[in-house]
């Protein structure tokens with residue numbers, strides 16, 4: 184029997200809940216003994232929890248991105264209200280969507296709804312698939328000059344006839360809440376330099392590890408994928424946290440063997456269920472960035488979303504794992520809101 188335990192970060196424990204400890208992989212030096220190694224249960228634990236200690240296999244802890252993101256959004260709502268009352272400043276995010284990709288339209292819709300829910304003003308421009316590069320640049324320039332806009336996001340990928348380097352270069356770095364401007368990425372890569380913004384998905388991955396007190400320093404981390412949006416900045420961020428980082432990508436000769444050495448895996452390959460049991464070291468912490476549709480006739484939509492990591496296999500081996508959905512996705516959105524609020528505070532000098 185496999186028991187799935189849902190672990191909450193420290194600030195989310197409901198009243199009357201205590202924690203019982205279980206042993207963990209020696210690979211992990213747990214900074215806060217209240218956390219990574221702990222099991223949450225009631226004061227009088229139900230019998231099946233007790234059996235978890237008596238030989239029944241305990242499944243990996245779930246790194247609950249949805250819950251952490253909610254906490255971040257709650258705090259941002261309060262902060263935005265304070266900014267409004269004290270400084271008459273309302274953060275604003277401008278989003279540019281080009282083309283008719285359904286996934287991009289959904290992401291943009293989620294971002295807009297999230298802005299609304301915390302009190303950030305959002306501005307949206309939707310352009311046709313065949314629009315000219317100059318048209319996108321015109322809107323970016325307008326948003327660069329607009330004092331009510333503190334963050335500018337151009338949803339990627341762009342249609343193939345658009346040169347995305349020209350587009351990303353055009354966003355002024357003080358409003359580059361995606362952190363994709365080469366100056367921000369360059370600063371992220373250099374020690375002793377601070378980017379104005381860190382890309383939202385990798386930032387969300389590290390924040391999730393931090394909230395669950397997973398120690399990164401000195402650990403072997405493997406990043407699967409080398410995209411500009413996730414893989415590359417995730418590897419830079421992990422290095423800044425003093426991990427020993429290896430990047431595995433589509434041309435890597437022995438990805439399985441390399442990944443099996445990792446204490447921490449961040450997977451952003453975009454390949455459903457690619458990381459199976461044999462890729463995973465027992466006790467590893469797994470962050471799954473993949474959101475891949477797979478056919479599922481039992482789902483009313485005819486498909487469901489799965490990650491890059493085969494959850495059913497991984498949860499029997501790993502110390503901790505992010506679910507898909509409900510792991511990294513909500514953290515990405517929360518980091519975008521946070522970057523937008525940080526930007527508004529920096530521009531208007533309200534602290």
Ligand code: GUN
Pocket residue numbers: 336337338339340361383384412515
């Ligand atoms: N497409 C996929 N992820 C992202 C993201 O974080 N930002 C933007 N702008 N586009 C994306």
